[in-house]
Each structure stands twice: as C-alpha cells, then as structure tokens.
Amino acid sequence: MQTILGASGQIGHELAIYLKRDFxxxxxxxxRNPKQVNGSNQxxxxxxxxxxDTLGAVEGSEIVYLTAGLPMDTRLWVEQWxxxxxxxxxxxxxxxxxxxFFDNTYMYPQTDEPQTENTTFRPHGEKGRIRAAIAGDLLSAMEKKRLTALICRAPEFYGPGNTQSITNSSIIEPLARGKAARVFLRDDRLRSLIYTPDASRAMALLGNTGDAYGQTWHLPCDDDRLTYRAFIALAAEQFGTEPRYRxxxxxxxxxxxxxxxxxxxxAELLPRYETDNIFVSDKFKTRFPDFxxxxxxxxLASIRDGHLVPNKASAGK
Incomplete structure (x- = not known):
C-alpha cells in the first residue's frame, strides 16, 4: 500500500498516476474529500x-507521501502546519x-546564491519560518531513527490542470486567454521552475528507491533557466497569443x-523575484541519469494541448 496524504491537489493527483503506471x-x-484518479484507488x-484520523489514514501503508497544501494564509500556516x-x-x-515529504524552498535565502540540498535555512517571513521548522522536525525525527523518511524539495511550479502557483495564475493563465501577463518586480532575472508532472514522477521514483531514504533531494528542473521575459515569449508562441505583460x-x-x-x-516571497533564482538539482540527475x-x-506545449488554453481562433486580444 502506498498512501498519498493530501491527494486532491495537482501534485497528489499526478503522483497517483505515476505510482500506478510505474510501481x-x-x-x-x-x-477531506478524496476523488478517484486511476479508477481502482482506495x-x-x-x-x-x-x-x-491521520493514524487511520496511514494504517497498513508501506510508503506514505505527504503532499498536502494549505491556502496562502500565514495564520493558517502558523497554526496548522x-x-x-x-x-x-x-x-x-x-x-x-x-x-x-514534498517540500518547498520558502526557508532558503531569497538571494542569487545557488540553492543545493546543503543550503542553510534563512527564512524571510513567517511562512518561511514555519516551513523551516516543520522540515527541521522531520529531519530531527529521522536523525533519532523514529522513522525512515526522505524530503523532496521543489521550487516554484508551472504545469497543467489545477496547478497552483504565481507563475500559473499571473503568467500562464492570462496569456492562455489572450490577456496580458503580470510579472512581479523584474522580468530580467533567471527563474528556476519545475514542471509539476516532473515533480510528481520524480517523487514516485524516489519513494520507491530504497537508498534514497535518509536524505533531502532537490527535484529535477530544466537547467536552461529563462527570465520571465523569455518565458512569456515562449509561452505566447506555444499558445498562439501575444506576449503582452506588465x-x-x-x-x-x-x-x-x-x-x-x-x-x-x-509579500514575504517578493525578494526572490528581484534576483536570479538558481535551484540546483544535480544530485538527483546524477543518481537517476535516465530521468x-x-x-x-x-x-508549455503540453499545457496547450491539455486544453488549458483556448483555440487560437478564439483567443482574445
């Protein structure tokens, strides 16, 4: 039994698909309201x-994936995470x-220094502090041998379906509808973005690789990093719309x-948009060279073909 906690989000949904396909x-x-993905899921x-509730959800599981998310509400994060x-x-x-555990990078310094699995936590704001604290709790439990675990860490998402991210909501979705995208602070800084199906597929692989446990892993991203200016131009090309943004x-x-x-x-995430974001996933790529x-x-072509975008003929201006 492999169990996904927080299975209703995009990552959990895709993870279920790749676990069924490969493992x-x-x-x-x-x-709280699970829905069928593969037709045969419990x-x-x-x-x-x-x-x-949590104990009952985990009972009988060999592997458990924590992919749950909370709304972008600082109070909820502090109280609930x-x-x-x-x-x-x-x-x-x-x-x-x-x-x-599917983790993010909110605890990392929001600077242009390359981010690796050994980057020291220096959170900027309450959400980053909470993410550092819960990651620290899990690392401490692993060190004390309370459980066998691993951490998968990902930078900002972009992807199909119900992917929740600033890049999707502010750039991909407006462009797909022929509207102007919105860029936070700078359009000329390199961005590290992970395609959500890659994140889910890589997490399924790590979870089913025995020697991956006891470690933190950066999930794999395209290292041909783009500025938002270039990303918008490429997205508009794929969607057949104009590369307009402000x-x-x-x-x-x-x-x-x-x-x-x-x-x-x-607001606490804004500094990351003023500087290059260099998320390094070399450790994963070295361990899994065939990924x-x-x-x-x-x-972006896959997002287009998944019908997130309108037909070219109906795209507004």
Missing part, C-alpha cells in the same frame, strides 16, 4: 489536523511506514495587498 496498483488517496476521508507534521510523523512511526512594482503590490489577502500573504526532464518548450 503499484495498491494506492490509497487521502483527503479512497479514505481524513483530516490531517486530527491525530486519530506544525500540527500536520507532528501527526504524520507520529502516525508513520507508529505504523512503521516510510515517509516521503511588471508590477512593489508599491503596486503593496496597494493590491490592502484589498487582496492572498497578495498580502505572498528525462521536461524542457520549458515541451512543458
């Missing part, structure tokens, strides 16, 4: 904020299940944040 048909999908309702991580660690330890300045984002909580709660990373061109 096992014995898959349990866990969320569906289990649970609230990860409840310790007994430590509880979720504690419940999941306790449940996996009690059941003898291996844990694969760069939002800090004062504009601060003003928008007065009326939009999501923008306000994303083919999706290029930006192919990823």
């Amino acid at each position: 096992t048909s014995d898959i349990r999908l866990v969320s 569906l289990h309702r649970a609230d990860l904020l409840d310790a007994s 430590p509880v979720i991580m504690t419940n999941v660690i306790d449940a996996c330890a009690a059941q003898g299940a291996r844990l694969v 760069v939002l300045k800090r004062w504009q984002l601060r003003l928008a944040g007065l009326f939009n909580r999501r923008i306000r709660d994303a 083919r990373v999706t290029t930006f061109r192919k990823g």
